[in-house]
Amino acid sequence: MTDFFSVFGLQPRPVIDTAVLNDLFATRSKTAHPDHAVNADFVELNEAFRTLSDPVRRVGHLLALIGNANLAEKTSPEINRWFGPVATIVQKFDRALQPLARENRALIRAVKIEEMQSIVSELDEVSGYLSTEQERLLRELVDIDERWPTNMASVQPSLARIAADLRFIQKWLAQMGERRLRFEELL
Amino acid sequence: MTDIVGIDLGTTNSLIGIMDSGFPIILADKEGLRLTPSVVHYPASGEPVVGRTAARMRVIAPERTIFSVKRLMGRRPGETDKDTFPFSVAEAQGKVSISVGEKSTTPEEVSSLILRKLKTNAEQGLGRSVDRAVITVPAYFNDLQRQATKRAGEMAGFAVERIINEPTAAALAYGLDRLKDRSKIAVYDLGGGTFDISILELNEGVFRVLSTNGNTRLGGDDIDRELVRLLEERITARHPEIRNDLKTAALLAQLRELAHDAKLRLSEEPAVQIDIPFLPGNRRFGYLLARRELEALARPIIRRTRSHCLRSMDDAKLSPHDLDEVILVGGVTRMPLVRQFVAEIFQRLPNTSQNPDEAVAVGATIQAGILSGDIQSIVLLDVTPLSLGIETFGGLMNVIIPRNSTIPCKAGEMFTNAVANQKSMWIKVLQGERELAKDNWELGSFEIEFARVPKGVARVGVQFEIDANGILHVLARDTSTGRERVLDLTSAVDVSDETVEKMIAESLDHAFDDMAERVWTETAIKSNELLPAVKSALTLVGDQLTDRNREEIERLVSAVTEALESKDIQKLKAANAALDEGTQHLATLLIDRAMAEAEKRRAQRPPPTGSR
Structure with missing residues (x-):
């Protein structure tokens, strides 16, 4: 599976500074958006941004990356x-x-x-x-x-x-x- | 590289622009005017006429002159407000059509004539042909309305390079000379027929939409209609004998025109004189309309934009103080009342630096410049306004791509056979925010085919892709064979004729069950709801009424009480209606009180925290 952290050149971790992520997304979009590039994969960049922006998806993705997506997800x-x-x-x-x-x-x-x-x-x-x-x-x-x-x-x-x-x-x-x-x- | 034009296809007016040495310019027609009325007139013989000439025919031949056709684009039977048009709108076999004389046409065709007119104007001005275009739509348009707009563009002879959202386009116009900025802005776009609110983040040339919301049947047209009603009331009050002669299409069209002009002038003047020299029976009518009266009519309509603004801020996880600017676009935002209202919602003075009529067209032209490569420094990241999903077991909507997802985007869903050897399965595709499938728009359905295998073994992945136009594409991939194919959405079969017939049949079944008794009981229930409501309202806000108003309400209350005792059904109905009518002002006071309380609570709540 794609490491969405690495899409932005980040190390996998539980918290990502929103402002930093927003800026990274903006910068990458300049070269990846289909209006400006033919072959770049904007959809993946978009998906990576959506995943990392939301704490629930981000932590889920982190757990999947470190090989434990199957942890029972029980609420406390x-x-x-x-x-x-x-x-x-x-x-x-x-x-x-x-x-x-x-x-x-x-x-x-x-x-x-x-x-x-x-x-x-x-x-x-x-x-x-x-x-x-x-x-x-x-x-x-x-x-x-x-x-x-x-x-x-x-x-x-x-x-x-x-x-x-x-x-x-x-x-x-x-x-x-x-x-x-x-x-x-x-x- | 051929030119790409930017087009604002508006409810009331349309404009066309082009990039000229790096700047967006709006093109004028032969007469030097940049606004083309979105009106098409069909003469009894000969070719249709478009634009200003057609607009002049609205009063003379209202039933042959089509306006506000944007309100019909991509609509299905039952969604058209067809009774508000002086021309004939027909709904049959799942389609909406417009009849002029013996001729029948479609909203797309009418729109394509407007687009063709703009194309001709541009070509005459530029001295060369233009055949690629960016066309704007309200941000809250659904998939069907976007597709209809794209088809209209193609019918007019354009390659439609992009469908772009109006408030987003306006944001481009605002941001063009602020490319170094980092800020958050809201665009409040109230046009002739539609309302949109969009919140964007500007980050050094990247325009990212955070959320969008709106209503595609809310606009200046609604205010005009209320104003026409007021004028009719005033005319009948002065000339009761011609009450029945007022409902002619020609007179209504004239009133609409006068109302519209008066509305525009009242943005500048405190009062305007309205004169109608030729009423039936050689009567004339003059009336001094005050801005205050217009505002009383417009307030409830403008107030309806509030919940959309709140929703968009909630979705963007922002509070008003997080915004740097609120940009106004759309002709109706010239009204002082609108500006005041926006200032209240967003707790700041709105930015009126953009020409409310032209900003959208300028933005469409900038997007055309981006696509043609003239502008390199801007990226626009827009969102899909409505959630996309499929109907699941139990008639529920299962969201696959949530609203306000940045586009273009993709999402996949895996389907399997529920029984052995199942050949295929139908999937209904929905758009909207409601939990029940039936409350959302059905975009269509598609069939996926399974290999003949045991239960649960077949696997077909379906990919939903929303492109940069906000238009949906569906792709199916059989994981066992690896075969992919693009699925065509079979447009929803119209059931409305059948449903209507069924409803009529059902109502007839019950029609003769002790009719009189039931009608009396229902009417009496209404009275018994109204009376305590009046009492409780008087306790809460009665002190804000004038003595006269209060006495009037008390008189209406006793009329209802008497009618209840009289057992006279007609009398009771009339008394109920009179009390309902007579307590409108009381109701407004009560709602104002509720709003004030809601506002107080909102202010006390912590700002939305969040995941963004």
Whole structure:
């Protein structure tokens, strides 16, 4: 498989400075984009950038490179306890939003929107907790990166767990963010 | 090397440009004008007329004069807003067509006539032929709309070298003399028929789009339409006896023209006089329209751009203070209300340095320069606006290429046979952001063929590729034989006729179940929803109403209560409608309150953190 780190001349590691990566992508694009070059492989450069930009994909790629893509990707108990609250608030939100989206009488809509405010606050609260968890995990990743290169066997399980946890948080935050925006669309 | 022209194929106006000694210039026609109205007139006999001459026919022969055809490009039956056009739009056999007299034409054909006109103008000005073009589309156009635009270009005799997104093109125009900059900008593009918002990162000549969002049926046309409605109301108020004579195509076209002009002038003046000297029955009508009135009508329309702006910032993982500039393009952004609104969303004064009518065409011309090799120092990295996926088991959408992926890009998916000796399998390709397959656009479907082997043994890899035009290509590769072939998407079979018939049949089935009783119950339910809503709204924002408004609402409430007791269905319906109408302002106050609260919460939230 292609080492996406080496596409940018980087060493494989858990954290890549976003600003550095952005600049590298910009510089490489000048010679690799099909508008300027016939044979260069922009699609691979693009894929490499997409992979390294996102912590979940980046760590997954790193694990695959060091030969352990098959590590069981189990989420941690800290994250497992969020499944319930996220599902509950998302369902509650959808139940309130659907009749609102269909309503075309201005006043009834306005009143329903007013009534939804508390559910929206609740959703924001859960998103807030998840963002805090996300920051904690990203800090943990930085800690591992600061000790890099390191004893692989000892950090692989942590990396796999962080990637799994982050993946769920990202998915939840995206689901909740999407609902938040659907609500704002109705305002 | 032959020239490549850059074309802005707009809803209202179109422009064409070319690189001249390293600079993009917009070409003028014989009369020295650079804007060509996107209007085509079909005379009763003879060839169609395009541009300014055609635009003058809008009032005289509205049913033979096609405008805003961009709103129909790549649309399917059921997506056309066909009732808003004075000409006849037909939807049959999965296709949209336009009828003029006995002649039937397509949106692509009409667009190709506009493009041909631009081509002729350019060729006359340059004294040589031009046959390669870059054509712009709204960033939020889907695959079908892009393909339709490309086909229109080809029908006009162009080799279409690139389909480029309008806000991205505008960003090129803005950034051309800022190639050393590193900055983040947003382009807010509100045109005649479409709205786009794009966020870009400029990095020493590399223009990378971070996110894009928009609405392909939101624009200045909508404001014109509201203004026409207002004028009709004012005319009927003064001359109630001609109420029924107002709905003629010619008069509506005249009103639309007057409304459009008034809207433009109100960007400069606080009030404008509108005069209609020839109303039916020799009546005349004069009205002093204040900017304030226009703004009251335009506000809800402009407000609809807000959620798109928020979405694009969320997707780019940026907050307003991360942006260095917000660039305005599109004619409607001349309205002071729009500028004020953009300033509120992005918490900064927008940059109005670009000519809102020309920036997109200038950008298309710059892209033409990049493709022809005239410009070496710029790279444009655009994104696909909508997620691409396939329908999976259970009618869900499985995303294969997420929205805002940098293009060109590829993604693969492996398919296997579900039972032994299965010959083939149909895959539906979808575009959109909804979770259920049926809520997204179906781009078409393709068939993959399997060898006759036991269950789970056949393997066919399918590659989805979005090219630099944002257009999809599908390639299938049988891993056992290594054979590759390009798959044609079979366009979605139109089921709408059938569905409609079925819906009609179903509604008829229930039509005669104790009709009267049901209608009464449904109407009464509506009243019983409205009454407590009014009460609660009055408690929350009632203090912001004038005494008169409040009394009026109370009167309407008692009318509904009385009608409920009377058991008179017609009376109750009328009372409900009157209360609904009479509480519009109250509803606006309540929504404003909700918006203010949402804004407060948004300000308290930490900025989006992230993975980018």
